[in-house]
Amino acid sequence: MGRVGRLSTPHGDVTTPTLMPVVDPSDVILSPKEMRHEFDAELVMTNAYLTRRCFGEKAIKHGIHGVLDYDGPIATDSGGYQILRYGDVDVSPEEIVHYQDAIAPDIATILDVPTGVRATRERAVETVRITLERAKQAVELRSNPKVMWCGPVQGGLFSELVVQSAREIGKLDYQLHAIGSPVELLEEYRYAELVDLVMTAKQHLPLDRPTHLFGAGHPMMFALAVAMGCDLFDSAAYVLYARDDRYMTSEGTFRLDELSYLPCECPVCVAHSPNELRCVSQDGRIKLLARHNLHATFGELRRIRQAIIDGSLGAYLEMRCRAHPRLLEGLRRLVMYRDFIGRFDPVTKPSAFCYLGEESVDCPEVVRHRRRLEKRYDPPPMPILALLPAFESGHPKLEEPNQTHLVRLVPPFGVVPEELEEVYPLGQFQVPRELDAIQIKSVTEALSRFLERYGGRYERVLLFNDERRWGNALVDACEKVKEKLKIIQL
Numbered sequence: 001m002g003r004v005g006r007l008s009t010p011h012g013d014v015t016t017p018t019l020m021p022v023v024d025p026s027d028v029i030l031s032p033k034e035m036r037h038e039f040d041a042e043l044v045m046t047n048a049y050l051t052r053r054c055f056g057e058k059a060i061k062h063g064i065h066g067v068l069d070y071d072g073p074i075a076t077d078s079g080g081y082q083i084l085r086y087g088d089v090d091v092s093p094e095e096i097v098h099y100q101d102a103i104a105p106d107i108a109t110i111l112d113v114p115t116g117v118r119a120t121r122e123r124a125v126e127t128v129r130i131t132l133e134r135a136k137q138a139v140e141l142r143s144n145p146k147v148m149w150c151g152p153v154q155g156g157l158f159s160e161l162v163v164q165s166a167r168e169i170g171k172l173d174y175q176l177h178a179i180g181s182p183v184e185l186l187e188e189y190r191y192a193e194l195v196d197l198v199m200t201a202k203q204h205l206p207l208d209r210p211t212h213l214f215g216a217g218h219p220m221m222f223a224l225a226v227a228m229g230c231d232l233f234d235s236a237a238y239v240l241y242a243r244d245d246r247y248m249t250s251e252g253t254f255r256l257d258e259l260s261y262l263p264c265e266c267p268v269c270v271a272h273s274p275n276e277l278r279c280v281s282q283d284g285r286i287k288l289l290a291r292h293n294l295h296a297t298f299g300e301l302r303r304i305r306q307a308i309i310d311g312s313l314g315a316y317l318e319m320r321c322r323a324h325p326r327l328l329e330g331l332r333r334l335v336m337y338r339d340f341i342g343r344f345d346p347v348t349k350p351s352a353f354c355y356l357g358e359e360s361v362d363c364p365e366v367v368r369h370r371r372r373l374e375k376r377y378d379p380p381p382m383p384i385l386a387l388l389p390a391f392e393s394g395h396p397k398l399e400e401p402n403q404t405h406l407v408r409l410v411p412p413f414g415v416v417p418e419e420l421e422e423v424y425p426l427g428q429f430q431v432p433r434e435l436d437a438i439q440i441k442s443v444t445e446a447l448s449r450f451l452e453r454y455g456g457r458y459e460r461v462l463l464f465n466d467e468r469r470w471g472n473a474l475v476d477a478c479e480k481v482k483e484k485l486k487i488i489q490l
Contacts, residue, residue, distance in 0.1 A: 001202070001229035002313045004219045004305050007210055009073040009106035012042065013019065016210060017226045017304060019217060019297055020075055021068070021235035022044035026054045029239045031292055032070035038291065039298045042073060045234045048100050048108070064103040075107035076100055077234070080152065081258035082217070083115040087376050093134045094141060101144040107176065108147050110138045115156030117184045117193070124158045125427050128165045131180075139173050148175040150212060153201045157193060166204035175209045176232070177201075183215035191224065191330030195378065198228045199337045218419030219250045219300035223320040224330050227313060228342075232278050233433060238297060242289035250300045251323040256289070266295035270436055283334050311349025314363050318356045332409075335362040342367055353425035356436040361412045364427045369413050370446065374453075379417065382406055383459040387447070389490075390464050391433050396488075404462075407450075409474065412447020435469055444477040455481040466490045 007014040021035055037040035046068065049057050059067045064074055078096045079089040091099075093111040100108035112131040115124045131154045142149060151174035155162030169177065179201045185194045202211065210231040216222075217235020225233065241248055245256040249263060256277060262269035268291050277285055307316040318422045321331040334341075345364035353365050360366070379385075384404040388396055390411060398404045406418040416426050431439065455461070461481045465474055467489060478485050 001344050002226045002304070002308050003229070004101065005179070005210065005231060006310050007043075009043075009482055011071060011073045011106055013448065014073055015044045015305070016231040017222070018043060018232060018263065018301060020232060020234040021294060022046065022070060022077075022217075022234055023239060024049045024236070025416075028068075028428055029150070029242075029287055030294070032068050032072065032074070035294065036070075037296045041294070041298065043106075043232075044068070044070070044076060045075040045077060046105075047079070047081075047089060048076040048096060048103065048105070049082060049088070049111075051090065051103065052096070052099050060099070060102045064105050067103075073106040074100075075150075076103070076105040076109060078111040079108045080112045080114050080180065081183070083111075084116055084181075086464050095136065097138045097141045098143075101142060101147060104147060106146075106148060107150055109150045109152065109178065110134050112152040112154060112180060114169070115154045115161075115181045117157075117181060117190075118155055121158055121161075124154075124156050124161050127154045127156075128161050132168050133235070135169050135172055135174070150174060150176040150178050152178040152180040153205065154180045155197075155200075157197070159196065160198045162197060162200045162295075163204050166201045170205045170209075174209070176212055177205050178212040178214050179230070180214055182213060186216060186218070186221070189326040191221065191323065191326050192333040195224070195228065195330050195333040198225070198230065199334070202229045203337075203340055213437050217297065218253070219248060219297045220233075220320070220323055221327065221330075222297075223304055223307075223317045224327060224334070225333065226308075227317045230342075235312070238293035239286070239290045239401070241293055244287070244445055245289065247289060248293040248296050250296065250303075250320065256285075256323065262292075265297060266290060266292055266299070268292040268295065284452050310351045312351040312354070313345065313350075314360075314365075315354045315356055318359055321359075322357075331359055338362050338364065338367055348424040352428040352430050355412055355431035355439070358436075360487045361438055361442050362419070366412050366442075369416075369426065369459070373415060373417075374449070377417070377420075379454050379457065380419070383455070385455075385458040385460070386462045386464070387474070387478075388464045389470060390431070391466075391469075398462075405458075408445045409447060411435060412442035415450045433469075440470065440473050443474055444473050447474065447477040448480070451478060451480045459484065461485045462488060464488050 020043045023044050025046050055136040082089050096111045113127040115127040135151045151169040153165045157164045182456045212232040214468040215228040216233040217237035247254045259274040268288050307313045321327040382405040386406045389409045408416045410416045413483050
């Protein structure tokens with residue numbers, strides 16, 4: 001699902017996945033120009049509702065690009081976050097559509113009604129209904145053809161409402177879609193529920209439209225979000241955390257007063273020690289920490305993009321999700337959607353498959369091999385079957401090589417017939433040679449199924465057993481052919 005894309009706007013192209021740093025038009029800590037120059041931020045976001053309150057007609061006269069003194073791509077939110085936090089805003093959905101058309105951002109958002117995660121079902125139904133009504137109304141109200149519009153999905157934790165919302169808004173004339181109501185889940189590290197929300201929406205939205213995950217801005221969760229197919233993120237966390245002396249990294253958040261060293265190579269961290277930062281004036285420290293937080297954020301996004309291009313996003317995701325138990329919960333929940341994800345996973349990749357833990361067993365490459373072996377494979381008609389565990393290089397010495405079908409036992413793929421060894425990823429994998437229980441189980445279960453299906457075709461079965469690594473696990477898996485089994489210890 002993770003993809004590198006290019007979004008074209010009237011003010012320039014944007015490479016995705018990317019973060020839209022949120023800029024408060026009334027309190028600019030880092031200007032959009034600074035962000036583009038120092039962090040290569042191609043797209044920033046500001047709030048049309050707050051812009052209207054602070055600048056009113058001035059923004060209409062000069063446009064949002066004039067207000068922010070920036071000639072690059074700008075997206076606007078419409079006040080939905082303020083509704084979530086404060087319950088209401090003093091602007092109508094019609095007014096905010098007309099206002100965004102007038103100030104001419106590159107991307108605009110309708111005034112949706114966030115469901116949140118604490119809504120009753122009755123309230124959730126109402127938020128979905130109102131958001132869809134406003135989305136349909138906005139299509140008729142829009143008047144600026146240069147502005148792309150984002151249609152949000154609501155429904156919160158009620159999956160059937162998320163499905164309804166995604167299906168219906170996906171039928172309307174919108175260029176992008178946003179997944180609403182994740183902020184509380186993100187703040188509370190409820191990543192498993194976040195996975196359910198995002199994946200439910202993704203399965204029912206047009207796949208050719210970019211997906212924006214509202215309010216996501218911490219680098220520690222970007223790999224998970226990108227793996228679910230999210231293309232855009234927006235957040236003011238870089239400055240909100242800085243105001244609270246919080247230091248963001250891809251592995252989590254630290255408080256400045258807890259740090260003896262700065263675990264980062266950005267210009268801020270190279271030029272300062274933690275003690276020096278603590279001694280800077282409050283305004284100066286906020287700006288320095290905000291700069292660091294953006295360096296950490298965009299650095300992580302560049303690493304993710306490279307992992308996508310290399311074909312190693314799955315391994316990168318597993319590594320990142322071990323930074324926090326709740327992220328690992330999210331990864332394990334994501335496994336439940338492997339059938340959908342597998343539809344979009346490339347059949348071949350530039351990089352080798354890496355086994356990094358039990359979650360690797362459910363990677364698309366592994367699942368695809370198992371299913372194709374069961375549905376598309378038929379062994380050659382040979383009287384002898386030779387089973388050779390992984391890590392044994394070359395061919396074993398066979399008495400009748402021309403009459404023997406050689407099958408390797410490779411964790412976590414299971415059964416790998418010799419004639420398929422060069423098919424990706426069976427010819428490109430890295431797995432630990434000291435086996436864990438999950439690796440052994442992945443092989444023994446696959447071997448048992450293979451012998452149940454095809455064992456009767458063979459007159460003899462040879463098992464080359466490495467007892468140090470496998471114990472009796474492979475012997476036990478050959479129970480169905482024990483009468484014709486010969487064990488050869490390696």
